[in-house]
Amino acid sequence: MKLVKHTCNCLIVALFLxxxxxxxxxxxxAQEVVDAALAAHGGSQLDEGVVSFKLRxxxxxxxxxKGAYLYSRTFTNDSTGEFVHDVLRNSGFERTVDNEPxxxxxxxxxxxxxxxxxxxxxxxxxxxxxDPAVQKEYLGEATVKGEPYHKVRVTFAKEGxxxxxxxxxxxxxxxxxxxxxxLAYSFVEDGGGTRFREAVNPREVGGVRFQDYVxxxxxxxxxLQNYDRAFEAGKLEKVSDIVLEEVKVGELPQM
Numbered sequence: 001m002k003l004v005k006h007t008c009n010c011l012i013v014a015l016f017l018x019x020x021x022x023x024x025x026x027x028x029x030a031q032e033v034v035d036a037a038l039a040a041h042g043g044s045q046l047d048e049g050v051v052s053f054k055l056r057x058x059x060x061x062x063x064x065x066k067g068a069y070l071y072s073r074t075f076t077n078d079s080t081g082e083f084v085h086d087v088l089r090n091s092g093f094e095r096t097v098d099n100e101p102x103x104x105x106x107x108x109x110x111x112x113x114x115x116x117x118x119x120x121x122x123x124x125x126x127x128x129x130x131d132p133a134v135q136k137e138y139l140g141e142a143t144v145k146g147e148p149y150h151k152v153r154v155t156f157a158k159e160g161x162x163x164x165x166x167x168x169x170x171x172x173x174x175x176x177x178x179x180x181x182x183l184a185y186s187f188v189e190d191g192g193g194t195r196f197r198e199a200v201n202p203r204e205v206g207g208v209r210f211q212d213y214v215x216x217x218x219x220x221x222x223x224l225q226n227y228d229r230a231f232e233a234g235k236l237e238k239v240s241d242i243v244l245e246e247v248k249v250g251e252l253p254q255m
Contacts, residue, residue, distance in 0.1 A: 027138070029150075030138040030152045030153075033150045033152055033173050033178075034126065034129045034130065034136060034152065035130075036178040037126045037129075037173045037178050037180050038127065038129070038130065039178070040177065040178035041126055041127070041179070041209040042204070042208040042209055043127045043208075045206060045249065046062075046124060046127050046208065047064065048064065048065050048066060048251075049252060050249070050250045050251070051123070051124065051247070051248070051249050052247070052250075053123060053244045053245065053247040053248070054245040054246045055123070055242070057075055057078075058074065059073070059074045060072070060116075060120060060123070061073075062120045062123075063252065065252055068089075068090055069088075069090060070088075071087070071089070071117065071120045072085065072086060072116075073086040073115075074086075077097075082098050083097070083098050083099070084096075084097055085097075086116050088116045092113075093109050093116075095109075114189070123210070123244060125180060125183070126171065126180045129154060129171075134154055135154065135155045135156065136152055136153070137152065137153040138151075138152055139152060139225055141175070142172060142228055144172060144181070144228045145232070147174060148174070148175040148176070149172040149181070149182075150172070150173045151170060151171070151228075152170070152173065153169070153170050154169040155169075166188050167185060167186060167188065168185065169184070169185040169224075170184045170185070170224050170225050170227065172228060179199075179202070179209070180211075181198070181199045182197065182198055182228060182231075183197050184196045184224050184225075184227040184228075186224055193217065194217060194218070194222075194224065194227075195216065195217055195239070196215075196227045196230070197213040197214065197216070198216070198231070199212070200213065200214055201243075203247075206249025210244055210247050212241065212242055212243045213241070213242040214238060215238070215240045215241070215242055216236035216238055216239060217236065217237055217239050218236050218237060222235075
């Protein structure tokens with residue numbers, strides 16, 4: 001009986017080590033895929049630099065300096081003609097209207113800050129995928145439009161994951177080019193929902209790869225990781241085109 005018990009214990013330990021080893025391998029694989037994508041997209045250029053672009057009727061600017069950041073958005077209010085300047089930095093958010101500081105409710109401040117951060121986040125992807133709160137999982141290989149891809153799921157730790165830490169993303173990285181050509185994500189704010197984005201019009205500016213996107217959604221209930229299949233099956237509905245205009249990349253301003 002002791003021999004049988006000992007053998008069972010050994011089997012349990014072996015299975016435990018096997019599961020842990022697989023998990024570690026999957027995490028390592030996901031990290032390798034993301035690192036290759038960051039290199040292919042010129043992500044290191046964004047550690048210290050300034051990016052500016054126009055999206056629809058608003059201008060954005062992202063200044064990053066080894067973890068310190070200053071994101072800004074400027075636009076003219078169509079209804080009032082007022083000039084609005086939003087600034088989001090490590091220390092918080094502020095808005096000026098016609099160069100005068102504006103007092104905001106906590107709810108509006110949170111919404112405006114999230115809006116600025118979201119646009120910058122998507123414009124610079126996959127740059128942020130090595131942030132400390134990011135949790136990566138390798139989901140395996142896939143084929144989209146006849147091309148080979150690695151599929152990686154990204155979730156966020158609650159600690160350091162921001163207001164939207166419950167959001168989930170899946171990325172498709174080309175196996176040879178290492179480019180991020182598709183992504184899907186679910187979100188809980190504003191009633192929740194999902195989106196699938198197809199990268200188009202890739203171009204390099206200042207050593208950084210930028211892309212526009214065709215934005216899709218669906219009313220059907222698909223697992224996020226299967227949105228590539230839904231896309232190929234024609235089951236997604238186009239929502240919008242996301243086009244970055246007048247993209248510029250520069251060095252940090254001299255102090």
